[in-house]
Amino acid sequence: xxxxLSFAPARPWRARTEASGRWDRGxxxxxxxxxxxxxxxxxxxxxxxxxxxxxxxxxxxxxxxSVQGNxxxxxxxxxxxxxxxEPHIAAWNALFAGAQVTIxxxxxxxxxxxxxxxxRLVLTASVLWSALVWWLSEGLGGVLTGSSPLSGAPGxxxxxxxxxxxxxxxxxxxxxxxxxxxxxxxVARGAWLGLWALCAxxxxxxxxxxxxxxxxxxxxxxxxEPPALRDLLSGAARxxxxxxxxxxxxxxxxxxxxxxxxxxxxxxxxxxxxxxxxSIAIWAFGxxxxxxxxxxxxxxxxxxxxxxxxxxxxxxxxxSPEPAVRRRAxxxxxxxxxGHRPAQA
Numbered sequence: 001x002x003x004x005l006s007f008a009p010a011r012p013w014r015a016r017t018e019a020s021g022r023w024d025r026g027x028x029x030x031x032x033x034x035x036x037x038x039x040x041x042x043x044x045x046x047x048x049x050x051x052x053x054x055x056x057x058x059x060x061x062x063x064x065x066s067v068q069g070n071x072x073x074x075x076x077x078x079x080x081x082x083x084x085x086e087p088h089i090a091a092w093n094a095l096f097a098g099a100q101v102t103i104x105x106x107x108x109x110x111x112x113x114x115x116x117x118x119x120r121l122v123l124t125a126s127v128l129w130s131a132l133v134w135w136l137s138e139g140l141g142g143v144l145t146g147s148s149p150l151s152g153a154p155g156x157x158x159x160x161x162x163x164x165x166x167x168x169x170x171x172x173x174x175x176x177x178x179x180x181x182x183x184x185x186x187v188a189r190g191a192w193l194g195l196w197a198l199c200a201x202x203x204x205x206x207x208x209x210x211x212x213x214x215x216x217x218x219x220x221x222x223x224x225e226p227p228a229l230r231d232l233l234s235g236a237a238r239x240x241x242x243x244x245x246x247x248x249x250x251x252x253x254x255x256x257x258x259x260x261x262x263x264x265x266x267x268x269x270x271x272x273x274x275x276x277x278x279s280i281a282i283w284a285f286g287x288x289x290x291x292x293x294x295x296x297x298x299x300x301x302x303x304x305x306x307x308x309x310x311x312x313x314x315x316x317x318x319x320s321p322e323p324a325v326r327r328r329a330x331x332x333x334x335x336x337x338x339g340h341r342p343a344q345a
Contacts, residue, residue, distance in 0.1 A: 026319045027176040030183065031111050033312055034119070034167050038107030040308065041126065041160075044299045045100030052296050053097070054090045062298060067139040074144070078136045099129060116169040116178040123164045130157040130164070146207040148248075149199040149255070150217045150286035152301045159305035162191050166312050184316030189263040192313055196259030196275075203252040213244035221288035224296065229288060236285060254278065262313055269317065272310045279306035 052058060059082050067078040085092040106122035109115075134140060134157040141147065141155025166188050170181035182188055202208065210216075215237045222233035240247065254274070261271035283289060283303020290304075291297030 029315045030180045034111035036308055037163055038104045041100055041104030045097050047297055048097035050295050053093045056086055056089055059086045063137050069145040070139045074139055081136050114178045119169045126164050127161050130160040133157045146205040148208050148217050149202055150282055152287050153202055156299050156302045156305050163308055184319040188316055193259040193263035196255045200252040200256040203248040208248050209245050211242045211244045214240045214247050217286050224294040225288050226293055272314050275310045276307050279303050
């Protein structure tokens with residue numbers, strides 16, 4: 001009898017092909033996430049161009065109340081800035097809107113062109129701008145005053161910061177000129193857990209455990225809204241009267257579970273689905289779509305940013321950390337800055 005022929009299984013090459021395709025798709029997804037972040041910044045800048053924002057009411061009705069009850073290191077500089085810009089609010093507001101529109105447009109251009117250097121520049125500006133806004137005009141998102149996550153705490157701008165960091169471009173590779181190496185890492189999962197744990201903690205604060213806490217959030221959100229939305233929110237406030245302690249406690253448990261499930265990678269996609277649904281519900285009822293229908297909403301509030309962060313975490317589930325996992329999938333490094341090539345079978 002002749003020698004029996006044996007063939008090497010094709011599975012390793014199939015695995016490498018599937019892995020390569022997954023990373024190609026991942027690069028496109030990361031690009032779309034950066035485009036979404038840029039579009040949100042453009043929306044933010046557009047809202048800043050509303051007529052109300054060019055009046056002193058923006059200072060007295062929006063900026064000053066947001067810092068009340070905070071420690072001195074927040075209130076003193078914030079009130080100093082408010083008094084500085086109030087006499088020339090139109091010019092200052094034009095500058096504020098211009099900065100946000102520039103950041104949004106820059107992110108769109110950089111993401112679509114996949115220019116890592118431009119992305120770093122614009123994301124740096126976005127993080128610095130967000131940090132200043134969070135401190136000087138949003139009172140640290142109400143974190144130190146016991147604000148409720150149902151009304152937007154810890155603030156949309158801190159979520160802008162986290163999203164910007166997670167989408168920060170790393171060193172170019174042959175597969176992607178502007179990868180996002182932090183997605184899918186322990187850093188991303190830790191940030192996700194920290195944010196949701198903070199929300200759970202805030203919901204357990206004494207002010208949010210009062211019987212009328214939920215009703216107060218919904219009633220405040222209804223003020224100034226169009227009749228249909230105002231009636232919906234007012235009706236919900238009446239129906240949920242007295243539910244503050246148990247409803248906020250339940251939501252705190254859900255938020256902590258969402259954070260832990262993603263961080264520990266225990267059914268993370270199910271947890272992220274819950275997070276997206278929860279962010280939409282909070283955006284609609286607790287935040288009244290960020291007040292954008294009143295003509296006085298300065299940003300879309302935290303709901304859309306929570307959904308964007310969930311999308312970032314979802315994308316991270318499909319991106320393998322470098323370089324160990326890619327080597328296990330059959331790729332080996334080409335060298336610094338040269339990407340990867342298929343390992344020889």
